[in-house]
Amino acid sequence: MTKPYVIGIDIGGTNTSLGLVDRQGNILQHAKLRTGDYEKLEDYIAAMEAEIVKFGQHAGSDNINGIGVGAPNGNYYTGEIVDAANLRWKGAIPMADMMSKTLGHKVTLTNDANATAVGEMMYGAAKGMRDFLVVTLGTGVGSGFVANGQVIYGYTGFAGELGHVTVEHNGRLCGCGKRGCMERYCSATGIVITANEWLEQRTESSLLRDAKGPMTAKYIHEAADAGDELAIEIFEYTGMILGQALANAVAITSPQAIILFGGLAKSGELLFRPVRKYMEENLLNVFRGTVAILPSSLPEADAAILGASALAW
Amino acid sequence: MTKPYVIGIDIGGTNTSLGLVDRQGNILQHAKLRTGDYEKLEDYIAAMEAEIVKFGQHAGSDNINGIGVGAPNGNYYTGEIVDAANLRWKGAIPMADMMSKTLGHKVTLTNDANATAVGEMMYGAAKGMRDFLVVTLGTGVGSGFVANGQVIYGYTGFAGELGHVTVEHNGRLCGCGKRGCMERYCSATGIVITANEWLEQRTESSLLRDAKGPMTAKYIHEAADAGDELAIEIFEYTGMILGQALANAVAITSPQAIILFGGLAKSGELLFRPVRKYMEENLLNVFRGTVAILPSSLPEADAAILGASALAW
Numbered sequence: 305m306t307k308p309y310v311i312g313i314d315i316g317g318t319n320t321s322l323g324l325v326d327r328q329g330n331i332l333q334h335a336k337l338r339t340g341d342y343e344k345l346e347d348y349i350a351a352m353e354a355e356i357v358k359f360g361q362h363a364g365s366d367n368i369n370g371i372g373v374g375a376p377n378g379n380y381y382t383g384e385i386v387d388a389a390n391l392r393w394k395g396a397i398p399m400a401d402m403m404s405k406t407l408g409h410k411v412t413l414t415n416d417a418n419a420t421a422v423g424e425m426m427y428g429a430a431k432g433m434r435d436f437l438v439v440t441l442g443t444g445v446g447s448g449f450v451a452n453g454q455v456i457y458g459y460t461g462f463a464g465e466l467g468h469v470t471v472e473h474n475g476r477l478c479g480c481g482k483r484g485c486m487e488r489y490c491s492a493t494g495i496v497i498t499a500n501e502w503l504e505q506r507t508e509s510s511l512l513r514d515a516k517g518p519m520t521a522k523y524i525h526e527a528a529d530a531g532d533e534l535a536i537e538i539f540e541y542t543g544m545i546l547g548q549a550l551a552n553a554v555a556i557t558s559p560q561a562i563i564l565f566g567g568l569a570k571s572g573e574l575l576f577r578p579v580r581k582y583m584e585e586n587l588l589n590v591f592r593g594t595v596a597i598l599p600s601s602l603p604e605a606d607a608a609i610l611g612a613s614a615l616a617w
Numbered sequence: 618m619t620k621p622y623v624i625g626i627d628i629g630g631t632n633t634s635l636g637l638v639d640r641q642g643n644i645l646q647h648a649k650l651r652t653g654d655y656e657k658l659e660d661y662i663a664a665m666e667a668e669i670v671k672f673g674q675h676a677g678s679d680n681i682n683g684i685g686v687g688a689p690n691g692n693y694y695t696g697e698i699v700d701a702a703n704l705r706w707k708g709a710i711p712m713a714d715m716m717s718k719t720l721g722h723k724v725t726l727t728n729d730a731n732a733t734a735v736g737e738m739m740y741g742a743a744k745g746m747r748d749f750l751v752v753t754l755g756t757g758v759g760s761g762f763v764a765n766g767q768v769i770y771g772y773t774g775f776a777g778e779l780g781h782v783t784v785e786h787n788g789r790l791c792g793c794g795k796r797g798c799m800e801r802y803c804s805a806t807g808i809v810i811t812a813n814e815w816l817e818q819r820t821e822s823s824l825l826r827d828a829k830g831p832m833t834a835k836y837i838h839e840a841a842d843a844g845d846e847l848a849i850e851i852f853e854y855t856g857m858i859l860g861q862a863l864a865n866a867v868a869i870t871s872p873q874a875i876i877l878f879g880g881l882a883k884s885g886e887l888l889f890r891p892v893r894k895y896m897e898e899n900l901l902n903v904f905r906g907t908v909a910i911l912p913s914s915l916p917e918a919d920a921a922i923l924g925a926s927a928l929a930w
Contacts, residue, residue: 377903386903434772435769435771435772435776436772447869449869449870451764451765451767451771451776452764452765452767452769452770454764454765454767456748456764456765456869456870456871457765457871458748458764458870458871458872459746459747459748459749459871459872459873459907459908460871460903460904461871462871462901462903462904463748463764463869463870463871464869464871465868465869465901465903465904466868466869468868468901469864469865469868469869470861470864470865470899473861480901480902481902482899482901548783548786551782551783552782552783552865555778555779555781555782556762556769556776556777556778556779556866556869556870557762557769557771557776557869557870558769558770558771558772558773558774558775558776558777559771559772560772586783586795588775588778588781588793589793590690590699590773590775590778591773591775591778594772594773595772
């Protein structure tokens with residue numbers, strides 16, 4: 305019989321968040337580590353252990369069903385983290401095995417977007433859905449696809465890299481080494497690149513020209529909210545690229561909903577309206593009107609922990 | 618307990634093929650109808666009934682486990698055929714229900730490409746695979762995606778329309794009403810459009826200029842085999858578009874193999890070489906070298922029957 309609690313851990317480049325979670329998705333205990341403080345992986349895992357011992361004291365160690373981990377470039381099959389750009393530990397790290405050995409619980413690991421998809425399915429906007437996808441719009445773009453009620457991990461364990469579909473041949477150079485990847489246009493980073501390019505190429509006045517310091521997605525959002533036409537047009541363009549890429553994904557998996565998550569998704573209708581419009585325009589007739597574009601309904605600060613924890617049920 | 622035989626039926630615009638199939642994929646009895654001969658759907662189903670009665674006499678009617686049907690625009694969930702361009706019966710036809718009522722067996726229906734995917738998984742090149750896709754390159758382009766060992770039907774039941782991903786914005790007008798769909802470039806029809814366009818735009822000599830009658834994919838294939846440079850370049854271009862589209866599909870589902878099926882796939886390395894090259898060039902590093910591009914290993918004349926029959930197990 306499954307035990308009443310799980311632990312969710314979200315490994316990020318800056319912070320690692322840990323939570324003790326019950327079956328209803330309540331986070332009973334929180335903890336946080338600064339990921340970058342640990343040069344040696346063993347020290348990092350030892351620091352996690354200290355927090356998990358405290359969780360065990362709260363819940364009773366025997367009542368913990370397992371640990372779920374969301375991590376950049378996490379592989380569900382091997383439990384490895386492979387060449388994560390934002391982590392100090394390079395190569396293929398057997399994170400799930402190492403954690404399991406030290407922490408004495410079963411550890412299930414996947415990438416952060418797949419973990420979010422599981423979280424949305426258990427606790428969020430995708431409750432009860434068997435076919436949907438989650439797109440995380442942050443510094444980069446991640447995605448998690450669910451079909452027939454199961455996450456698609458694929459043959460490699462790395463499926464769901466919608467951020468790296470090509471949207472423009474010979475387009476912007478991506479951190480992955482390819483050109484024209486969707487995440488160079490539709491992430492918080494991508495929208496800033498668009499703004500800077502357009503400000504240089506064009507002459508119209510815009511609030512964006514008054515930005516103090518480096519351009520940010522948040523600043524573009526604020527300018528658009530204040531009615532700045534260039535900023536609104538930048539969102540229209542960003543939503544167009546995303547909507548076209550989503551239409552191609554719909555042709556493959558025909559989801560009931562696409563859940564947009566992360567910093568840029570907080571722009572609301574500024575982004576959602578053009579995404580819907582250009583997705584619909586590019587859909588085959590049998591798919592038109594069948595796909596809802598939804599915001600995440602996971603409480604934002606806890607979404608990553610909840611997503612990761614859901615893996616451990 | 619499952620019974621020892623199933624019936625596979627492939628509904629095509631010209632012919633309908635029926636077969637009595639055992640668990641090993643042997644087709645013990647064949648039958649064929651000319652689909653276009655039947656103005657009334659009831660007459661068509663009655664003609665099927667006559668053939669199936671004969672199968673029942675051969676196998677013993679009680680030994681037939683069910684009927685699987687592959688049909689253009691077939692919907693797995695509803696058993697309907699919806700607005701199939703090549704069939705006389707328009708609108709949404711409740712084909713599975715009507716057949717089941719008349720024929721007295723359980724009828725499972727899906728589109729022809731999904732049926733082929735099931736056939737490859739049970740009897741063909743994808744035996745033992747849990748994550749793969751089949752792309753059918755005929756007059757149009759169809760596809761069937763399998764993830765976690767299950768066909769992806771999606772929320773609508775119509776998932777797997779890779780032929781209608783957009784490969785060129787404002788590109789060639791497709792029969793579906795959209796522009797730039799992959800099937801307008803990578804089908805037997807698409808490669809002929811490319812040849813005719815290039816012959817008009819360019820001046821170099823080519824065997825293709827000597828074609829008697831309308832251009833065909835077969836003629837382009839023969840010219841390329843004879844060393845004609847323009848024909849070879851047309852295959853390179855066709856393979857490039859297909860390879861790029863497949864790379865985007867790999868980013869989503871990470872298949873172990875992509876199985877190319879149908880008329881144009883018989884061009885062999887003329888097509889397979891550029892498909893592999895451009896797919897690999899457009900893959901994220903974690904997917905490079907992980908995806909096999911394979912020809913179908915189903916016996917060609919029987920593939921559609923086998924695929925359809927596999928649904929009935």
